[in-house]
Amino acid sequence: MLGSTTKAIHLGLALGIAAITLSPALDVGSSESLVAADSSAQGVTLTAGQIDNLVLLGKVWGFAKYHHPDIAGGRIDWDAELRRILPAVLGARGNVGATAAISRWLAALDSSKCVSCAAMPEAPHLQPDIAWIRDEGTLGRELSASLVRIYDNRWSKPAQHYVTFARSGNPVFANEKEYTEDSIPDSDLRLLALYRFWNIIEYWFPYRDLIEEDWDGVLREFVPRLWQSNDADSYRLTMMMLTARVNDGHANLWSSPNVRPPRGLHRLPVKLRFIEGKAVVTGFMGDTLQQPAGLQVGDVITTIGGQRVDSLVNAWTPYYGSSNQPARLRSIAYELTKGPSGLVSVTGQRAGSVFDLRLERIMIPTQELRAQGVNALSGDAFQLLTDEVAYLKLGSVSAAQAADYIRTAANAKVLVIDIRTYPREFVVFALGTHLVSQPTEFARFTRGDGTNPGAFLWTRPVSLQPAVPHYNGSIVILVDEGSLSQSEYTAMAFRAVPNSIVVGSTTAGADGNVSHIVLPGGLRSMISGIGVFYPDKRPTQRIGIVPDLVVHPTIAGIRQGRDEVLEAGVSRALGREFRMRTISD
Numbered sequence: 001m002l003g004s005t006t007k008a009i010h011l012g013l014a015l016g017i018a019a020i021t022l023s024p025a026l027d028v029g030s031s032e033s034l035v036a037a038d039s040s041a042q043g044v045t046l047t048a049g050q051i052d053n054l055v056l057l058g059k060v061w062g063f064a065k066y067h068h069p070d071i072a073g074g075r076i077d078w079d080a081e082l083r084r085i086l087p088a089v090l091g092a093r094g095n096v097g098a099t100a101a102i103s104r105w106l107a108a109l110d111s112s113k114c115v116s117c118a119a120m121p122e123a124p125h126l127q128p129d130i131a132w133i134r135d136e137g138t139l140g141r142e143l144s145a146s147l148v149r150i151y152d153n154r155w156s157k158p159a160q161h162y163v164t165f166a167r168s169g170n171p172v173f174a175n176e177k178e179y180t181e182d183s184i185p186d187s188d189l190r191l192l193a194l195y196r197f198w199n200i201i202e203y204w205f206p207y208r209d210l211i212e213e214d215w216d217g218v219l220r221e222f223v224p225r226l227w228q229s230n231d232a233d234s235y236r237l238t239m240m241m242l243t244a245r246v247n248d249g250h251a252n253l254w255s256s257p258n259v260r261p262p263r264g265l266h267r268l269p270v271k272l273r274f275i276e277g278k279a280v281v282t283g284f285m286g287d288t289l290q291q292p293a294g295l296q297v298g299d300v301i302t303t304i305g306g307q308r309v310d311s312l313v314n315a316w317t318p319y320y321g322s323s324n325q326p327a328r329l330r331s332i333a334y335e336l337t338k339g340p341s342g343l344v345s346v347t348g349q350r351a352g353s354v355f356d357l358r359l360e361r362i363m364i365p366t367q368e369l370r371a372q373g374v375n376a377l378s379g380d381a382f383q384l385l386t387d388e389v390a391y392l393k394l395g396s397v398s399a400a401q402a403a404d405y406i407r408t409a410a411n412a413k414v415l416v417i418d419i420r421t422y423p424r425e426f427v428v429f430a431l432g433t434h435l436v437s438q439p440t441e442f443a444r445f446t447r448g449d450g451t452n453p454g455a456f457l458w459t460r461p462v463s464l465q466p467a468v469p470h471y472n473g474s475i476v477i478l479v480d481e482g483s484l485s486q487s488e489y490t491a492m493a494f495r496a497v498p499n500s501i502v503v504g505s506t507t508a509g510a511d512g513n514v515s516h517i518v519l520p521g522g523l524r525s526m527i528s529g530i531g532v533f534y535p536d537k538r539p540t541q542r543i544g545i546v547p548d549l550v551v552h553p554t555i556a557g558i559r560q561g562r563d564e565v566l567e568a569g570v571s572r573a574l575g576r577e578f579r580m581r582t583i584s585d
Helices: 004-015 048-067 078-090 094-107 141-152 187-204 215-228 232-244 309-319 325-335 399-408 428-432 486-495 555-560 564-574
Strands: 270-275 278-284 300-304 342-350 353-361 382-384 389-393 414-418 440-448 456-458 462-464 474-479 500-504 514-519 523-528 531-533
Touching (some): 048 078, 048 094, 048 141, 078 187, 187 215, 187 514, 187 523, 215 232, 232 309, 270 325, 278 555, 300 309, 309 325, 382 399, 389 399, 389 564, 428 462, 428 486, 474 486, 486 500, 486 531
Parallel strands (some): 389 414, 414 474, 474 500
Antiparallel strands (some): 270 278, 278 300, 342 353, 382 389, 440 462, 514 523
């Protein structure tokens, strides 16, 4: 909903009135240069100069939000102040006019000197990227001096109004407003959505250094994009593209997944996975659904609805936020057959021949959807595959039964721990303590510093402490692109065990407790909130858990019903070939 001040600005524009009176708050200077913050509704396109000025405003607004004591202390509604200053910046004459307007705006803030001043700690993992506040050539002397003064007298308490910290260290953004009154926020709130998300990444994302592109350039790119996104679909799609640019598997527009392509609520009841660079049928969705006539496990899908799969992947990639390409392809495979109800043409290849089918998209029950993308063995959480090989699937694990699993596996030479899915329960310590015979470090974290936004500090390493019963055999840890977040943290812990080996392919590369973000229009996103590293400070984000033994499934193996990753891992641990029985045996 628009405030009375913003409504007055709109009315002034419509009537051609040059001077508009603002309600009393922070001074923004002369009203003679004001234009409507919602000019996009009138079809106005931003000039290059206006884009430059809005980029500067976004950076200054975010810097002040997390550094100025009155704002960080919650004494000023900083969202409202952004909406007040926007017209002055939009109507400013060039960069000089914009910096002057912003300087007058900041001058109204209390600039009292700090008594107990904040200090930068020694040897942080990441330093704040704030050299720009001293660039007088861009900012002008007055604005630069104001920003430096704010920094020198910055907020000095660990928690702020707009960001606090959970016990685990990840930031909590509990006091951000959602602005859910309208599903299509006005342009000022769309810019607020951009500025809020961009600055959270700038100051509170522990993997800011791994984005691998100019984050300032992303801000510049998305100012005009969001200015023009004046319908519900384009706003959500643009925000989805923005979150994807962080390259963090936790960062996505989780409130609106169905807005990204492909659109539709119906699917083919098949499980797909990219193997050897191709979309391969790996199974069918549960016992309650009928297998599509003509499709077989191991079929390669080449087109859907007359469109080539590789072309669809390229077109959809900007909307799928992931830390690396294997994880992105996993997500796309999950959605690939979505669309409207009814028949759809599907072409593909099978053992050198080509097939052309018309298959029906249907509604898939939620419990069936959850099974897609799980590459672990079917059956119970714990299984004795042979007298020598025990198997534990973390997708069905029970932490309370951890000691029982170890007792049952005691005589097996190999314990396979399958983490090719998300653990049903957190078992890092419940299970891990039974795998080590002495205290064993396996991870350390970085966390944000509330007194130095943008700085990330090292914590002490985390360890497994031994407990009985103890498993003495070899441990094979299975991972792939379906191993995400807690799965990766669990794999880090178990690979620290001396007689363990990680087998499979690179994981999703998104580790760390999540921090939730609300955005105007009722949108929701997340980020990885703490940095997760090995004890020697080697990174995991985007890289994932790199296996000791790299094994990728093959199309031939899928057709034979084999689990080639499990077989290769057990073969290495036993020192001889191990093969599981398949349907074709």
